[in-house]
Amino acid sequence: MEKQRVLTGITTTGTPHLGNYVGAIRPAIAASEDESVESFFFLANYHALIKCSDPQLIRESSKQIAATWLALGLNTDKAVFYRQSDIHEIPELTWVLCCNAAKGLMNRAHAYKAAVQANDEAGEDADFAVTMGLFSYPVLMAADILMFNAEKIPVGRDQIQHVEMARDIAQRFNHNFAEIFTLPEAVVGEDVAILRGLDGRKMSKSYNNTIPLFLPEKQLRKAINKIKTNLLEPGEPKDPDDSTVFQVWEAFASPQETARMRSDFANGIAWGEAKKQLFELINSELAQARDEYMRLMEDPGYIESVLLKGAERAREHSASLMHRVREAVGIGAIC
Numbered sequence: 001m002e003k004q005r006v007l008t009g010i011t012t013t014g015t016p017h018l019g020n021y022v023g024a025i026r027p028a029i030a031a032s033e034d035e036s037v038e039s040f041f042f043l044a045n046y047h048a049l050i051k052c053s054d055p056q057l058i059r060e061s062s063k064q065i066a067a068t069w070l071a072l073g074l075n076t077d078k079a080v081f082y083r084q085s086d087i088h089e090i091p092e093l094t095w096v097l098c099c100n101a102a103k104g105l106m107n108r109a110h111a112y113k114a115a116v117q118a119n120d121e122a123g124e125d126a127d128f129a130v131t132m133g134l135f136s137y138p139v140l141m142a143a144d145i146l147m148f149n150a151e152k153i154p155v156g157r158d159q160i161q162h163v164e165m166a167r168d169i170a171q172r173f174n175h176n177f178a179e180i181f182t183l184p185e186a187v188v189g190e191d192v193a194i195l196r197g198l199d200g201r202k203m204s205k206s207y208n209n210t211i212p213l214f215l216p217e218k219q220l221r222k223a224i225n226k227i228k229t230n231l232l233e234p235g236e237p238k239d240p241d242d243s244t245v246f247q248v249w250e251a252f253a254s255p256q257e258t259a260r261m262r263s264d265f266a267n268g269i270a271w272g273e274a275k276k277q278l279f280e281l282i283n284s285e286l287a288q289a290r291d292e293y294m295r296l297m298e299d300p301g302y303i304e305s306v307l308l309k310g311a312e313r314a315r316e317h318s319a320s321l322m323h324r325v326r327e328a329v330g331i332g333a334i335c
Contacts, residue, residue, distance in 0.1 A: 004037055005182075007150035009044035009084070009141075012061040013052045016068045017210035018282070019195040019203030022251040027189065028154065029072055032079040039079040040148050040314070041069065043307070046084050046091070046140060050133040066303045068213060071293035076306055084144065086311035089322040094136075094143040096325055100176065101139050101169050109138050110161055142166035147318050149182035160186045177328040180321070195251055196244040198226050214290045217283060224279045234270035245274050252281050 008028055016025065032039035043065055048058045062083065074081060084090060106112065112135055119128045138161075145153055145166045153163045163186035170181035194202060197209030204210065211223045227244050240246035240262050250258050264274070296303060326332035 003035075004152060005040065005148060005150045006031065006037055006152045006154065006187075007040040007042075007145055007148055008154055009042050009047065009144055010065050010069075012043050012045045012048040012058050012065055014061055014205045015064050015210075016213045017203060017205070018213055018248070018251075019197070019210065021072075021213050023156075023194055024154075025069065025072060029069070029074050031154075032075065040150060041074070041079055041081050042087075042144070042314075043083045044144070047137070050131070050137055063297065063300055063303060066307060067293050067296040070303070070306065071214075071289045071296055073289070076310060080310055080313050081306065082310035082314040083307045086307065087147070087314055087318050089315070089318040090140075090143050090147055092322060093147055093325060094140050096329060097139050097142055097146070097169050097173070098136060100173050101136075101142070101165075102172075105165060105168060106135055106138060108161075109135075109165070110158065111137060138162045138165045139169070142169045145184050146170050146181045147321060148314070149317075149321070150184055151182055152187045153184050154187045154189060157188055160188065178324070180324055180328060196247055198223070198228060198244075200228050200244050214286065214293045216290075217287075220283060221279045224275050224282070227275065229271045232268075232271075234273075235268040237268050238265045240265040245271070245278055249274075249278050249281065252278075252285055257281070 008024070010024075028039070028041065031037060032041075043062050045058060045062055048061070052058055066081075066083075069081065070076070112130065115130050115134060116126045119126055119130075122128075141162045142165060145163070146169070153166075155163060163184055167183050167185075170183055174181055197203035197207055198211070199207065199209045201207050201209060211220070215223060227248070229243070229245060230238075232238050243265070246261060246265060249261050253261065261269075261274070261277070323332065
């Protein structure tokens with residue numbers, strides 16, 4: 001049976017947090033164990049250059065993200081786990097695709113349009129501080145996807161457009177040259193949890209409201225205690241559907257534990273007690289992985305060896321595909 005190929009990229013800016021874990025990492029690792037799926041996971045460090053000019057931050061983030069996936073049990077014998085910049089065919093394919101991507105298509109990209117709108121509202125030139133990296137970001141993403149002929153691309157709703165652009169670019173190339181690229185499809189997990197952060201908004205680095213995934217126990221307890229709640233006293237019924245504490249609980253708890261906590265909210269559980277139980281629940285799930293993460297962070301040589309091994313496996317695919325692309329566009333061998 002031919003396996004379905006699934007590809008996911010993780011941008012190497014920032015430290016993984018609880019929202020990343022329940023929304024992307026945990027379901028992706030679980031899915032990678034499916035024998036009918038061939039999973040490709042990569043550290044998107046070329047993408048990081050678009051919005052980060054701190055080389056040390058990118059290096060540290062790359063190490064943290066790689067250690068996180070490994071500590072949480074990613075089986076790198078099954079999944080292909082690699083660093084984007086180790087696949088030298090990706091920037092080459094990006095250029096070929098740039099020569100086939102319509103500028104008008106790039107003009108409609110959400111990130112570029114948002115930057116232009118912000119400049120317009122600030123009275124600046126439309127392209128003020130807009131780099132070619134930001135403008136052509138969808139082409140790089142298309143190269144990531146098309147390089148491995150991935151069929152399914154798990155994304156958030158804000159990234160659907162980029163997968164559709166990759167599909168458009170692939171169709172244009174296939175029509176103009178040769179049927180080389182599989183047309184990808186975006187997959188949006190309707191049941192994937194989107195955690196709220198400390199202030200009740202979506203947990204996001206841009207809001208600075210995250211709870212880092214592998215905080216030591218004391219710091220994890222402090223972070224959970226900072227989750228915003230209302231002023232209802234112990235004994236007063238509380239609405240679980242309007243509570244960040246309950247929403248995070250639901251992302252980690254079993255259905256039985258969730259039902260029990262919903263009942264406790266109706267019976268007026270104190271916020272301090274609810275947060276104490278939430279800390280214990282999260283800590284019990286992450287404690288073993290946290291220990292492994294700390295060990296891996298002290299062994300960067302091992303992390304590097306895993307990434308290089310993954311790159312070797314990835315290049316078995318990328319080198320042969322790029323050979324076909326070169327031949328198709330006329331830049332391959334003369335004879």
